[in-house]
Amino acid sequence: MTPYNWLMRLGGVLLALVGVLVVQTGVLSHLPLAGARPNLPFIVVAVIGLLRGSPVGLGIGLLMGFLSDLRGGVLVGMQTVLLGLVGLAGGWTATKVFRDNLLVPAAIIAILSAVYELLYIAVANAFGLGLPWDIGVLQVVVPTTVYNSLLTIPVYWCCLRLLGRVRQEAPTISFF
């Protein structure tokens, strides 16, 4: 790949990630379900990790995290680290499970979402931001996890159509 092509591709990826960010802050953050807002950047990073493997997941996670931090990070750098880890974990999980059923990615992302939110509290508290564990787990982690996993199904389907899957044959999708 020539440097020009490489730069064009990077620009396209950055533009797409900014688009995801804007959809989150401008649309999804205004549509809470039981008070919880979904986290589209998180879902996209996890899904790309699942579809493209750890190295790509890590790269996209770091980029998306950095953009999220620039847009409105309370603790700049935290989203970069956490979303990088999410992409890495998504890619690692993809090597361990059978993903051809749409409910499998939804279940994986539910688990990743809960871990991500718990890590978020831990890191925020390590830097003295004082998030409560008890109320937080019940009233934020659980509803956010449910909302994220519900949104995973359309996001995974769209990403699968757009990206396909690398190093594997074309997948089949079913709900059962």
Place this chain on the structure above:
Amino acid sequence: MEEHQRWRSFFVGLLVLVLLAIMFVTARPRDSLTPVERAFRDVLAPVEAALATATHRVRMTVDEWQMWRDVREENRRLRRELMALRAERQRLQEAQRENIFLRSVLGLARETDHSLLPAAVVARPISNWWSHITINRGRRDGVQARMPVLAQGGVVGYVYSVSERTADVLLLLDPKSALGAIVNRTSDPLVVEGVASLEGRVHARALVAEADLQEGDEIVTSGLSQIFPRGLPVGRIAEVIDTPPGRAAEAWVAPAVDFARLEAVAVLLASDGAESD
């Protein structure tokens, strides 16, 4: 190959160290954003504003459609007439709400010798842990950090970071938020703190042991916080928390503002003689 691995480990280590350093620096409260953050927010703001407006309209349409369906099921015969009346009433309510808001804004501006700058909510945070909003007014409109933000009903929060065209407002609900308040009935002083919860309530802690808190009590700002003027409505006590004898009373407060449907706010600009931060 081994050298490649070594370089990769070095870069990953360096990246982690840099990110930890940035996190350490930004963990402290800060009034101003970095130039990169400011520029990024200003570039995204118009797109976010357009999307937010479209989302509000769609949501309103969905709400109205649901209402219309309920009415049809309840009384098919009066559907047409009811729809016309409802549309008319909605227009009137909107005008009345606007009228009340503008009157309160005018009254408040006269009372506090401050001027109010209307603003629209253009973005909300990604994470559920924090409660802040982005408004479409920034430094070029005269907005500065620590300016109070109000909406119809009462206090919304205060501005905590500003870019050229936007400002981030820390809501009362945010766990980092705390403001001085009093019980309107007794003048007992309180601290009202945000909690990381999705229930939309805030926590109030009395500052005197003998404070008398009762359900329904109105809470207003005390004027001691150097941010909010005295007497702005904060909310009403929704539930008094049982505390052991000798400990100051605590309560859950239902905010005066509906944060879930916040679309328009007003920034209380400093008066001509007021000092700015």
